[in-house]
Amino acid sequence: MIDVLKNFRLDGKTALVVGGGPGIGSSVARAYAQIGANVVVSARSGDRMEQLAKEIREDGGNAIGVASDAGRKEDLEALVEQARKEYGPIHVLFFNAYVGPLPIDADLFSTSDEHFEAAFNLNMLTPFRLAKMLVPDMKKEGYGSIINLLTCAAFTPILPQISYGSTKAGLHMLTRYLAKAVGPDVRANCICPGSTSADGITRPAFAEHVAKNAIARTGHADEAIGAAVLLASPASTYTTGQCIFVEGGRVSTIS
Template sequence: MSVLDRFRLDGKTAILTGVGPGVGEHVAKAYAELGASVVISARSQDRLDRIAAEINAADGGRALAVATDAGKREDLVNLVAKAREAFGPIHIIFNNAAAGVVYAQDGGLWANTDEVWKTAIDVNVMATWRLAEMTASEMEAHGKGTIISVQSCGGFTPIPPAVAYGVSKAALSFLTRSLAKALAPHTRVNALCVGSMSPDGQEAEIHKGLGLAERNAIKRFGAADEAVGAAILLASDASSYTTGSTVFVEGGRVGTIS
């Protein structure tokens, strides 16, 4: 096997949540290009249909779009069932759905209402737990499972007033390590921490004034496709001895904090 062959995903089925015009879309297309059958999910069916059509139009591309609210268990049950029906056993889960961010203009710290807390925990933590629970037996059977959860700098460095979001992402870090220990050796569980990213690398209007780019070492926003290499690494046999870890693709914001 050549070095590059270790990054191939031929014959594998991947479920991705939170697939939109950013990291999720780029990762879905990359996984498909490397041979995986991809089941993409988000709440917007129109957006999913566009992405799936583009994947299926590519040579050898195989994609299925399933509208899903990652915070609802019944939606995740349907997502897994549709994935199995279309492509067989699940090998890869890429948890990219996120929710619960509040901004100063939303009302500040106390905009973290009970509903915001519930949404943040359901989407940012429980979705990962639920999908792991639903696929653990088949991953154990084929012995090649990998679960990747997208982390945030907000889970490592406070970004008030988004307290519920930050706490839920911090919880996701411990869940990642806990599942890695519990599901080894048949399933590897890792996190991918992205930060200050947008589809095209430009600062979004809602982020202006927060100084996000200035907080990292590289001093710019990242483009969504800059997370693809790490996402491929964690999904493939190229990281076969890696579990319970977090790969940081955030311009050095966490890695160089002082």
């Protein structure tokens, strides 16, 4: 008989959470630790990551926090090296770092070359670099899951977010390419959240978008945990190249 709940655990696995700031990243890091993973959580704010890791350890989990600029290749290499030194091979990558949207009232053509280049570097090139670093470990271990975070702007134009949305759309296809290339032992999937906050409170700038959702409210960061656990765990070993939408029905309802 299948032990259903055991299939959702990550005992003995190491999870690297890149972009562990307040919101989805920190919620997922806490969740992975609760289901048995050794967690390495990173962001540019080292103090914040150290505090998050400390709280996870106080709750009985295993975690370290690492200061890392995900847009710098040398920082990524140092991050992976430190994670391996602490916990050994990495089995799960949860990639949540990004160059985000412009102010919602900006003009499309106000997007600078520098912003577009930064968005490409962090939103697409960085997760590709990480995959190149981590897939050999995952293949050797016979288990790997890569999870990349998208945005609704990758599926439907939300002005003026051309750099953010276009590069996240590129990340979606990049993830599908990875899925084809790294199977069967390693899987690559996406999660697409909608307007989400650490506390679930709707910010005025997003009220119009949220009102068009099938579930007409802002999402709470913890509501992404289910998809993150599913895709990281053995419960989804026949799922790859897919995207789970956790956006309150936005893609199908927004104009």
